[in-house]
Amino acid sequence: MNDEMTDLYQQILFYGGALWRRRWLIFSISTMVAALGWMGVASLPNQYRSSARIYVDTGTVLRPLLAGVAVEDDVNRQVEIMRRTLLSRPNMEQLARMTDMDIEADTPSQMEALVERLQSRIALRSERDNLFNISFVDPSPNRARDVVQALTTLFVENNLGQNRADMDNAQDFLQRQISDYERKLDTAERDLARFQQDNAAFLPGQTGLQTSLAEAKAARASIKGALEDTLARQKLLERELAETPQLISHSAGGSGPPSNIEARIIDVQASLEAMRARYTDQHPDVVTLNRQLANLRKEYEAMSSAFGGAGGPSQASPGEPAVPNPVYSDLRLELIRERSNAETLKEQLHRADDRVAALEERVFQVPEVEAQLKRLTRDYDVIRKNYETLLSRRESARISADREQAGSRVNFRIIEAASIPLLPDGPPRGLFLAVVLVGSVIAGAGVAWVLAMARVTYGSIDHLRRDFDIPVIGALTVVGGLNDERNKRMDKIRLLGGIAALLLVFMILVFIESRFGLPRSKGVAYMLCFLVFAGGGLVLLLERFRFPILFGDRPITLFDRAIKRA
Numbered sequence: 001m002n003d004e005m006t007d008l009y010q011q012i013l014f015y016g017g018a019l020w021r022r023r024w025l026i027f028s029i030s031t032m033v034a035a036l037g038w039m040g041v042a043s044l045p046n047q048y049r050s051s052a053r054i055y056v057d058t059g060t061v062l063r064p065l066l067a068g069v070a071v072e073d074d075v076n077r078q079v080e081i082m083r084r085t086l087l088s089r090p091n092m093e094q095l096a097r098m099t100d101m102d103i104e105a106d107t108p109s110q111m112e113a114l115v116e117r118l119q120s121r122i123a124l125r126s127e128r129d130n131l132f133n134i135s136f137v138d139p140s141p142n143r144a145r146d147v148v149q150a151l152t153t154l155f156v157e158n159n160l161g162q163n164r165a166d167m168d169n170a171q172d173f174l175q176r177q178i179s180d181y182e183r184k185l186d187t188a189e190r191d192l193a194r195f196q197q198d199n200a201a202f203l204p205g206q207t208g209l210q211t212s213l214a215e216a217k218a219a220r221a222s223i224k225g226a227l228e229d230t231l232a233r234q235k236l237l238e239r240e241l242a243e244t245p246q247l248i249s250h251s252a253g254g255s256g257p258p259s260n261i262e263a264r265i266i267d268v269q270a271s272l273e274a275m276r277a278r279y280t281d282q283h284p285d286v287v288t289l290n291r292q293l294a295n296l297r298k299e300y301e302a303m304s305s306a307f308g309g310a311g312g313p314s315q316a317s318p319g320e321p322a323v324p325n326p327v328y329s330d331l332r333l334e335l336i337r338e339r340s341n342a343e344t345l346k347e348q349l350h351r352a353d354d355r356v357a358a359l360e361e362r363v364f365q366v367p368e369v370e371a372q373l374k375r376l377t378r379d380y381d382v383i384r385k386n387y388e389t390l391l392s393r394r395e396s397a398r399i400s401a402d403r404e405q406a407g408s409r410v411n412f413r414i415i416e417a418a419s420i421p422l423l424p425d426g427p428p429r430g431l432f433l434a435v436v437l438v439g440s441v442i443a444g445a446g447v448a449w450v451l452a453m454a455r456v457t458y459g460s461i462d463h464l465r466r467d468f469d470i471p472v473i474g475a476l477t478v479v480g481g482l483n484d485e486r487n488k489r490m491d492k493i494r495l496l497g498g499i500a501a502l503l504l505v506f507m508i509l510v511f512i513e514s515r516f517g518l519p520r521s522k523g524v525a526y527m528l529c530f531l532v533f534a535g536g537g538l539v540l541l542l543e544r545f546r547f548p549i550l551f552g553d554r555p556i557t558l559f560d561r562a563i564k565r566a
Contacts, residue, residue, distance in 0.1 A: 018452035019445060024539060027498055030444035031536030034502065035529040037436030038509060042518040042525040044432075046424035050144035051135035052152050053127070053416040056082070082132070083124045091154055092118050098150040099143065122151065131415065141421045148418035156414075174394045181387040188380040195376055199369045213359040220352035225278075227345035230338055232277045233270040237335040240266055244328045266331060268293045429513045437506055498539065505532050 019026065085091075092115040096102040101118075105111040123135045134151050138144040272289040279286055461472050505528050512521045 015449070015452070019448050022448040022451060023495060024542075025451070026441075026444035026448045027495065028444070028536045028540035029447050030440040031498070031502055031532050031539070032440075033443045034437055034440035034506075035533035035536065037440060038433060038506075038532070039526060039529040041429050041432045041436060042509075042522055042529070044427050044429065044519075045139045046517065046519055047137050047139060047426040048141040048144045048421040049135055049137045049425035050141070050148045050418045050421050051133055051416075052148050052414065052418040054132050054134065054152060054155065055130055055413040055415055056132055056155075086124060086134075086151065086155060087119045087122060089115055094154065095147065095150050098153070099146045101143075118147075122147075137425060145418050145420045152414060152418065171394070171397045174390055174397055178387070178390045178394060181383060181390060184383045185380075185387050188376070188383050192376045192380050195373065199373070210363065213356065213363060216352065216356045216359055220349065220356055223345055223348045223352050227342060227349055228277055229274040230342045230345055232273045234335065234338040234342055236270045236273040237266070237331055237338060240269065241328065241331045241335055244331055245325050246328050265293065265296045266334070268296060424517065429518055430510050433506060433509055433513070437502075498535070501535070502532065505529075 093102075093111070095118060096105070096111075096114055101114060102111070105114045121137045123133075123137075125133050127133055134148060134155075136144050136147040136151070138147065268289055272286065272293060275283065275286045275289060281287075281290075461475050464470075464472050508528060509518070509525060512518060512525060518525050
């Protein structure tokens with residue numbers, strides 16, 4: 001790492017020493033190049049910029065009519081479209097004819113070059129919303145003003161000619177959109193009506209499936225309870241029928257208790273069985289029916305004793321005439337009726353179960369139906385809103401067209417007209433002068449470096465050993481006298497004076513440019529540049545004859561001219 005740093009340091013010393021030994025060559029070439037460059041900068045013509053500010057409705061007719069309906073274009077995109085339209089080839093050719101610049105173009109290639117030159121010098125930029133600046137740069141201030149005026153005229157003429165067409169196009173566009181939305185609206189209305197008809201029971205605001213389901217479940221429970229009561233009475237009648245004889249003796253039939261007591265007993269027993277199926281024995285109704293049944297049985301037994309014999313269970317005695325038992329017949333008819341009622345209730349219960357199941361299945365479909373209804377309603381509302389908006393915009397377009405015909409509509413306004421510029425806009429000669437100065441120094445150093453590479457000088461023993469690989473006995477040290485020291489000091493003073501003179505000329509040129517402009521003081525600028533060039537040439541001649549060691553025929557020169565003199 002240290003060796004690399006040492007080598008780099010040696011290289012810097014070598015090249016620095018080579019350039020320093022050719023310092024007067026660098027100075028002379030730099031002054032000559034700077035003088036030539038400054039003369040070129042002074043000869044550059046002035047560029048004058050004329051501009052105009054125009055207010056333009058960038059949306060034309062469509063933006064106010066389609067606000068909120070269509071997506072608006074980006075402002076930068078609108079500016080780019082306007083710029084391309086304004087700088088189109090037909091407009092540029094018409095601009096050249098309006099400003100008599102086409103006289104300079106005799107051939108198609110010259111016209112093409114003129115169009116390209118105009119397009120490159122015209123600038124269109126946006127300052128604020130709908131406010132634009134049109135500018136043109138030209139060496140002639142009058143021509144710059146004429147071109148900008150012609151551009152504004154072209155813009156106004158194109159706008160006036162296009163305004164009515166834009167209005168008609170906007171109305172046609174709105175009419176097409178309205179027709180399209182009418183079809184969409186009709187389709188959406190039919191779809192929504194059909195959906196509401198097909199799913200009327202599921203829609204909110206109706207009786208509601210939940211209410212229907214609750215009513216169906218209540219009806220099913222009622223039918224189920226009635227069926228249970230009927231089945232209980234059926235079982236009771238079957239037991240009573242099994243205990244009642246089909247035939248009785250004629251005497252028993254005539255002397256037994258009245259059949260209505262037995263019928264009441266049967267009814268009370270049936271009611272009691274039904275109540276026991278639903279309630280406990282301690283229920284007040286069950287207790288009341290038990291009491292009634294006990295009283296009826298006591299009454300029946302008392303009446304049977306009064307008539308001299310027991311009724312129901314006895315059959316006809318042998319040898320006595322038998323007759324059908326009316327109680328048995330009544331019980332059988334009642335049993336048939338209960339069985340019929342039970343079958344009817346079973347069928348009703350089956351239908352009630354089916355209805356409850358169907359309603360429960362439909363209840364699960366309600367969220368999906370409501371979601372579809374919301375989607376259809378939302379689409380319909382959006383289409384209807386846009387349709388109504390387009391209708392109002394069409395009416396606005398009609399009113400705008402009437403107002404345009406009356407001459408009250410303004411789509412543009414010239415805020416600031418073009419004028420003849422009094423001061424040049426460019427080129428930036430101060431910057432160019434500085435660039436020329438820096439470039440001249442680089443050019444002088446470059447020439448010196450090339451010469452240093454072409455004719456190598458050695459400033460150290462290590463350098464000789466590395467390049468020739470030969471033994472070096474030693475080195476001689478020059479001991480200068482008083483004259484040599486004085487000459488070196490004067491040499492540095494002269495170099496600093498030359499550099500100061502060059503910088504002074506640079507500052508004078510910059511001052512002239514800032515106060516008067518170099519083209520207006522071209523004679524003074526040329527004279528200063530000539531003096532600088534002459535001074536650089538003189539320095540080059542003096543350096544050539546004063547230091548022959550640097551330009552001699554020998555390719556190797558040791559150290560300094562003092563070595564040669566020694």
